[in-house]
Amino acid sequence: MTPRIAVLNARDEVLGFLDNDRPGAVHYFDETLHLYLAGSAYTFDGKALTSEDSQMIEVGNKLSFRHDNKDYYLNIVKTEKDEVYTSFECFGLTFEFLNEEVDKYEAPEAKTLAAYIQQWGAETMDLRIIHNEVADRSLKLKWEGRETILKRLFSLATNFDVELDFQTVLNRDFSLSHMNLYIVKQTGKDRTGEILRYGKEIEGIKKTSDVSDLYTAIRPRGKDGLTLAGYSHAKESDGCWLRGEDILNPSAKDRFPALNPDKAEGYIARYWDCDVEDQAMLYGRALAELRKNSVPKLEYEVDGFVDGAIGDRFTIEDDAYQPTLYVQARVVEQEICFTDPSRSKTTFDNFTEVKSQLSSTIQAQVQQLVEKYKTYQCGISSTAGTIFVNGVGTTTLTAFVRDGVTDVTDKFTIRWYKAGAECGNGKTLTVSSTDFDDMAVYGFKAFGPDGSIKGEYELTFANVADGVSDYLHIKYSNDGGQTFSTPDGDWIGQYHDSNPVDSPDPTRYTWAKIKGDDGANGTIQKLVSLTNEYYLSTSDTAQTGGSWGTTYPDYVDGKYLWVRIKAVYKDPNGTAYTTPELEKAWLAAGQAINKAETALSSATAASNAAADAVSQAQSAKATADAVQTELAPIKTGVQEAKTAAEEAKKEIADKTTQMLLDIADTYASKSDVTDLTGDLQAQIAANATELATKVSETVYQQNKAEIDGQLADLDSDLTSAQTTLTSLQSSQSEAAQKLAKAEADLKAAQDAVSDLQASQTATDTQLKAAQDAVTKAQAAVDKAQGDVDKANTEIGKVKNDISDIQGDITDLTSRVTTAETNITQNATEIALRATKTEVNTAVQGAKDYADSKITIKANEITSNVTAVDNKVNGLQQQKVEYYYYLSTSPDSCTGGSWSTTKPAETAGKYIWQKIKTTYVSGASTESSPARLTGVAGKDGTNGIDAMHISITPTWSGNSCTLTAHVFKGGVELTDTQVIALGALKWYSGDTFISNGKQLTRTVGTKQVVECRLESGGGWPNA
Known part of the structure; x- marks a missing residue:
């Protein structure tokens, strides 16, 4: 059988148990209890499965258990958590032995070992010396330098030639009682x-x-x-x-x-x-x-x-x-x-x-x-207390951080907070009564050089007004409150005010009949049992659509929980039920959890939509990268065309010059002009044919074969990119809308939890369940916001890539224009120097093809990129605004106007809400108006009769017997009726004295006691 291990907080309060023998409890495994000879020191480490219940395994908390007739008490000093396992490391002894230091010390005279321990403040550790084998021995010792208490104790033991055995003693509730110390020549047997x-x-x-x-x-x-x-x-x-x-x-x-x-x-x-x-x-x-x-x-x-x-x-x-x-x-x-x-x-x-x-x-x-988990004592001093009276006054708060008795405040960065929001920094902060309404919590956090929090402290401040005394006035009547009767009557009248004098006006009193006609003599029944019963109803005004049971049900949307108490009697046998009451806390807690789960679902949907947008944005970026790759050979081809045109121009000039020189050398001495002209024309024709062929091969044929196919592929890629970006726009818009809905759902859940916290009937379990659900929803909304931001980032990357492509296309267009100009100049050169048209025809063909294929496609690409850029701009959400409308109708927005300020709830009017989302492009969308406040419900049923307790004293010498009388609606209840409602208990302050209807006390001085009915009612002082 493995030990049952208690988990305690810093105040030694039990948070839960690690229990391997109990189904459903947190189980531990891979554990090692490591025991050492020195000082009976010990460490403990192990693992547990990560779950909601295992969250109590946290640094700063404690573990305590009993094994082999010995108590163990450890501090959790390190934890590691992932989705499956929670690992923990713990050190034994109290944490002060490990992190509290003592300064250098030289004894003024010989001292006993016990005296040295007292010198270092062992009483603050509640360390009790149980056995001391060197109690009569004294030494004059000296220590240089500062060291931990644990080191100093071992050094002391070495000097006295003894061993120290520390034994932990636990209370019955697993908290630490004290430490026993055995000083022996040698531990063990x-x-x-x-x-x-x-x-x-x-x-x-x-x-x-x-x-x-x-x-x-x-x-x-x-x-x-x-x-x-x-x-x-x-x-x-x-x-x-x-x-x-x-x-x-x-x-x-x-x-x-x-x-x-x-x-x-x-x-x-x-x-x-x-x-x-x-x-x-x-x-x-x-x-x-x-x-x-x-x-x-x-x-x-x-x-x-x-x-x-x-x-x-x-x-x-x-x-x-x-x-x-x-x-x-x-x-x-x-x-x-x-x-x-x-x-x-x-x-x-x-x-x-x-x-x-x-x-x-x-x-x-x-x-x-x-060093990492060293604790410091933090506090706040106030020059004028923490309570302002009648809204007047200011106070200066001063933060202090102490390491033992040493003030170390200046070592830390101090930041002040009001209700969790940062409101100042430095050692002091001035607070005025006008800085808050009824109540506010101010505190500070001390940050170390590494940015970690080393200590914190809070104070609660309040604005109060001078109060007045409250007086209860009681009168009796025999005619239903028409006149007064004394000393008692069949009717009782009551009212409260701040005037100690009873009013003579019977109408000021609320009257209730407290005495009926005498009934027949009855028998005294004995109460056998009291049982809570529950009814899951479809109505909040009656028990319908279900049945009574003894199991507390889980929340069901659209259902209402009614509660009653079943009392079973014997002698004679009988059964009685209390009036069913609507369990409002169950409903409020369930609705809060339901709203939080709705927010969680909405946030998850927003995250999924944003993830789709990210995926599509990455696809669009891949397409843009492919377009850039396709543009590269086109740019190369255009550059080659430009180069070929330049070379053709130069070659035409060179050949024409050479031709004229050849003609001059050959025909200068001849007179046959006809032959000269024929030869000249033949030479020009040959040159023109050669150049036309060359230009056609280098410009026209090459660009026709390559540019045509590349532009066709580019056109297909741009079509794909447009399709992807259209889908991206839809996904991003959907993600933004779902995120807005998730934020609205989360706010509704947070409001529901706030209402639940304000309720006086909600249990801690209900409140914790609702708070946990809201925490999960908040985390999901934060994740969704991050996913949407990531989608915007991916869209920005696509936008940058498209901008780069647009620059390349602009440059490509410029290169085509340059090539076109060069080709035109070449054609003009040929036309001026020769009469043949072959060169002109070839150059014009290259020009026409480049103009029709390259320039036109470039313009199409530019147009497509501009359209994509405009669409991307339109995708980015700029802001989300909430508008409110105070309407006179529950069915439509009538009698008011839209505003970004939420109006206060007003009787007979209804608050409507819509959400406006504006994008960078200037476009905007609005959600359909939704009513936030519902139609007023029906009037509730009358409340139950008031209850109060009257106490009658009976004296005998200095002994006083007090008798409690319980009244409901002015009628004193029988003992059986009182038992059915609860138990009478007597208290002195908050200290329980006794059970029962009567209490006898021997009175020497003034005493104040009170009687309480556990399940409700009031209790006067006696």
Whole structure:
């Protein structure tokens, strides 16, 4: 059976339990209770499944439990949580031992160990010394530097040559009662008569041996050069004997002889100094030191749990040594796993000196956690208190942060908050009565250099008015309130005001008949049981559509819960029921949870729509990237066309010049003009044909084959991008609308929870369930807002890519124009220099094709990009506005006007709401008006009769017997009727005294007691 572990908060109040034996409770596993020898210290770590119930496992809370007749109390110092597991680490002792420090100290005189502990404020830890084996010993000690209380206590124990055993004592409610401290020469039991054989009784999973510090002879030196020379009282002890100034261990020498056996007869000798003044003490100390260091340092880590407590001493037989080695070893560590005992371990050794045995890793973790979670005392001082009277006054608040008694406020950044909203910074803040209405909470948070909160404190301020006394006036009448009667009557009249004098006007009183006609004698029944019954009705005015049952039902939308009490009697048998009452808290809590779940659903839908928009935006971006890729070869082709045209122009000029030179050389001496003309024309024709062919091949043919296909693909891609962006616009608009609805649903849920908090009938469970539902809805709305923002970001990326494409197209258009101009110039050049038309025809063909294919397609791309850009601009939501209308009609908006300020609720009028969403493009959408306030309900049924208690005193000497009388509607109830309603209980202040109708007290001085009817009614002082 595993221990039941209580989880407590910082005020030691139980939050819940980790209980593996209870179905439905939080279960724990993979746990390890690690026990250490030093100070009986312990740590505990483990895991639990992450759930709503496991949220109580939080840093700063406590764990407490009982195991093997010992109490354990731990601080949770570290947690790690994911969707599946919650891991936790805890340290034992109280947290102050780990994080509270004491300063350097030098005792003015010799003190006892208990006096030193008192010096460091152990009483604040409620540390009680139960047993002290050195109570009569005093030492004058000194410590340099500051250290933790835990370190100082271990240092103190070392000086007094004792061990400290801290034992936790818990209260019955699992809270910490106090710490018991046992100061002993050695903790644990002496069980050296029990021999554990290595490899037999104990199964060692690990054995460590160390002889690096081993020696077999010792020569001690005391104070002022004291030696053992001449000491005559030494006796052989465990094989050790004294010779001259040295103590020798021959058996140890035989096992571990010196490397040079001739030197000192084979002994390994060691000098040892000790601050003692007589030989007997020097001999005893030196003998103990030799025994400890003349055997190897051995550590046995044992698989499983050995039946022994921390500190217990056993004899271990280890035949790995010759001769067989017998060592006395202590249990120095234990690891206990309750859920899987096979994971338990026990560690023995024969050399451990009692000191802080926490590993260096754990000590480092402790130090880090101490700094990280160190607690500071925070507070606020006010120059004028916390209450303003009649709306007048101001006060100055000063924050302070203390580390123990030291003011460390200046080490932190102080920020002030009012109702959770930041309202100032610095050590002081001025508050005026005009800064709030009835009540406000002011507080501060202290932030460390790393931005973490190191402390906080709050004060509640109130504006109050001078009050007046309230007086209850009572009169009696026999005629229904027409006239008064004394001293009593059949009717009772009551009213309240601030005037202590009774009014003589009977009409001021509210009258109720309190005495009827005498009935027949009856019998006294005995109450057997009282049972709550519940009815799930379709009406809030009557019980209909359901049946009475004893199980408290879950909330059902559109249903109403009625409650009554069933009383069962015997002698004679009978059954009675109270008047059914509508359970308004059940309805309010259910509606609040329902609204929060609606907001959660709306926010989830908004997140999904935004996710679709993100996906489509990313698709649009991919299309834009593809368009840029398609544009690259087009830009290359146009550049080549431009280059070819330039080369053609130059080649025409070169060939024409050469042709004229050739003609001059060939025909200058001839007179046959006809031949000259023929030759000239033939040469021009040949050149023109050659150039026309070249231009056609480099410009016309190449661009026709490549540009035509590329522009067709580009046109298809742009069509796809337009389709994607159209869908993106729809998804983004849908996401924005759903987010607006989720925000409206969340606000309705928050308003419902606020109403529930104001209710005096809602239970903590109902309120927590509603608050949890709203918290989940808030998280979903925040996520939806983030998703919509992400969609806007993705759209922005698409917009940037399209802008880049538009720039490329503009540049492409410019390059085409340049190429066109060059081609035209080439054509003109050819026309001027020759009469043939082949070149003109070729150039014109290239020009026409570029103009019809490249320029036109470029214009189409520019137009498409502009359209896409306009659509993207229209997608981005600029603002959301809420408009309200105070209408005289519950069915339509009539008799008022729309406003962004929500009007106050007015009798006979109805508040309508609509939501206007405006986009960057200037376009806007409006939701359909929806009525926020409903039609007034029917008048409720009359309330139940008023109840009050009257107390009659009867004196006998100084003994007073008080008798309580319960009246309902002015009629005194019988004892049976009172029992059916509840129990009469007597109190002095808030302290319970007794049950029953009567109370007898012996009165020596003035006493004030009161009687209360537990289930309701009033209670006067007596």
